[in-house]
Amino acid sequence: MYLDVTALGIKEMLAYRTEFFARLVGALINLAVLWFVWNAVFAASGLAVISGFSLSAMITYLVVSSCIGPLINSGFEYEIEWDVRTGRLSTILTKPVSYPIFRIFKGFSNTIFTLITNVLPIFLISILLINISLPVNFLAFLISVVLGYFVNYFMVFLTGMWAFWSTGSVWGLSLSRRMISDVMSGALIPLYFFPTWFADIARLLPFQTVFHIPLSIYLGKIVGIDIFYLFVQQVIWLVILGFLSYFVWKIAERKVIVHGG
Amino acid sequence: MFKLWKQLVKMNIKRWMEYRADFFIGIFAIFLTNVISIVFFWVIFQHIPVLNGWRFEQILFLVGLSYLSFGIWHTFLTGVSPHRLERYIVNGDFDRMLLVPFNPLLLLIMGDIDDDGFGDLIAGILVLGYASNALSIVWTLQNIILLTLTVIGAVLIIFSVVLLFATATFWIIRSAMLSEILYPLMRFTEFPLDIYNPFIIFLLTFVLPFGFINYYPAQFFLGKGLWMYAAYLTPIVGLIAFVISYSAWKYGIKNYTSTGS
Numbered sequence: 001m002y003l004d005v006t007a008l009g010i011k012e013m014l015a016y017r018t019e020f021f022a023r024l025v026g027a028l029i030n031l032a033v034l035w036f037v038w039n040a041v042f043a044a045s046g047l048a049v050i051s052g053f054s055l056s057a058m059i060t061y062l063v064v065s066s067c068i069g070p071l072i073n074s075g076f077e078y079e080i081e082w083d084v085r086t087g088r089l090s091t092i093l094t095k096p097v098s099y100p101i102f103r104i105f106k107g108f109s110n111t112i113f114t115l116i117t118n119v120l121p122i123f124l125i126s127i128l129l130i131n132i133s134l135p136v137n138f139l140a141f142l143i144s145v146v147l148g149y150f151v152n153y154f155m156v157f158l159t160g161m162w163a164f165w166s167t168g169s170v171w172g173l174s175l176s177r178r179m180i181s182d183v184m185s186g187a188l189i190p191l192y193f194f195p196t197w198f199a200d201i202a203r204l205l206p207f208q209t210v211f212h213i214p215l216s217i218y219l220g221k222i223v224g225i226d227i228f229y230l231f232v233q234q235v236i237w238l239v240i241l242g243f244l245s246y247f248v249w250k251i252a253e254r255k256v257i258v259h260g261g
Numbered sequence: 262m263f264k265l266w267k268q269l270v271k272m273n274i275k276r277w278m279e280y281r282a283d284f285f286i287g288i289f290a291i292f293l294t295n296v297i298s299i300v301f302f303w304v305i306f307q308h309i310p311v312l313n314g315w316r317f318e319q320i321l322f323l324v325g326l327s328y329l330s331f332g333i334w335h336t337f338l339t340g341v342s343p344h345r346l347e348r349y350i351v352n353g354d355f356d357r358m359l360l361v362p363f364n365p366l367l368l369l370i371m372g373d374i375d376d377d378g379f380g381d382l383i384a385g386i387l388v389l390g391y392a393s394n395a396l397s398i399v400w401t402l403q404n405i406i407l408l409t410l411t412v413i414g415a416v417l418i419i420f421s422v423v424l425l426f427a428t429a430t431f432w433i434i435r436s437a438m439l440s441e442i443l444y445p446l447m448r449f450t451e452f453p454l455d456i457y458n459p460f461i462i463f464l465l466t467f468v469l470p471f472g473f474i475n476y477y478p479a480q481f482f483l484g485k486g487l488w489m490y491a492a493y494l495t496p497i498v499g500l501i502a503f504v505i506s507y508s509a510w511k512y513g514i515k516n517y518t519s520t521g522s
Binding site: 018019022023025026027029030033036037039040041043044045050051166167168169171172173175176179188193194195 | 280282283286287289290291293294296297300301304305307308309310311312313377435437438439441442444445446448449451452456457458461
């Protein structure tokens, strides 16, 4: 049942092939800009290693970060907004599905499509053109990406819930969340580069579970039993945000049923 | 015409006050997008004293200059963009605009004043103010005149490039995706041109003249480099860019109306 939602979503996406191609070109331009910037930074420092990163480790970090980015930024908070504004929500609610889970499975179609049309090309082009390294521990990396994916899912879901309370748009809130996440998660710059006090604050927040943890595992910054400790952190955030999403959704659902959306 | 525009501004202000939360969150979000690139430089400059001969404050001046120009463009000129034009062509609004005895380009521009651009403007003024204070740049009459000319020229350059992308809508209709390429391209202005390779510097000077938005003008105010007086070229480059884009636009409309599609 839920898998049908994913399959249908992929069919819908096929109509937007060229859009995904444009996004790939955009991501590659972005990556090129950052490649030049970090080359200049390393040249300016005169050092081979900055904060434990060689230039090639840094480039690998950027490439993998640009691969995770499109996977998690599907923009489904706007889908939630659309559901609420157009009344599509009531149609979904008449079906024997849970709305948050319905949205997760719908989101999978975007993830799969993005994986094929953006992530794989970015990664393959980077391997061919610039020297990037492969994950130190692929299985652990994969697990941490998946855990981070769901932590991020609930953060975005909570942003989308704003549509139930505001007559305006979720756009501003969503962009703000994303900008804060870009810095605090290590998506833009590894947390290792920040002053200690800043990195310490970032480690207390959920954002780092999406980029910092998977990327640290990818590069072998963290190995052995410590990886397990990171998974625990991710799971704790997953549970907290999952429950929070559930409660907020329950309140929102009641609001819709009582007021009729 | 000015009276009509004033009327539209009044209407916009009324709308902003109606959705006051949206108004402030939107401005805040755009302000944040600028803050994170400042954070990026702040972190980088923890590790290096100068980047390709640019100190932290000098880089701030460089980006502040572009925030200011992008802010004016964002506030007053985003009515013309690939995704807006796509929407208007698809829903038939554009055909209606062509029936009115009024320049369609002006109609598009005047139809939209985007308050989110204030976020860019505020960031631009703050960053530029801080940087010029830290660098003890004196705002002499000559500097003020050159700054004004630079901003006018830069806004024309940004507008012309976006107009050219929007013009593509007449042929490909589904042009909203071009934004996915357009916005990453604009990121080139976030860094000094000299970090790129000669080929890209050539492109950003002669083909997509983003270098004249902030890089060449900043050289003048900061009194550096051989190309200082290229700053005076910004308004001229802006004018040339506009003439080219506007001709393409005119040709696009002619083509659009004659095919009747």
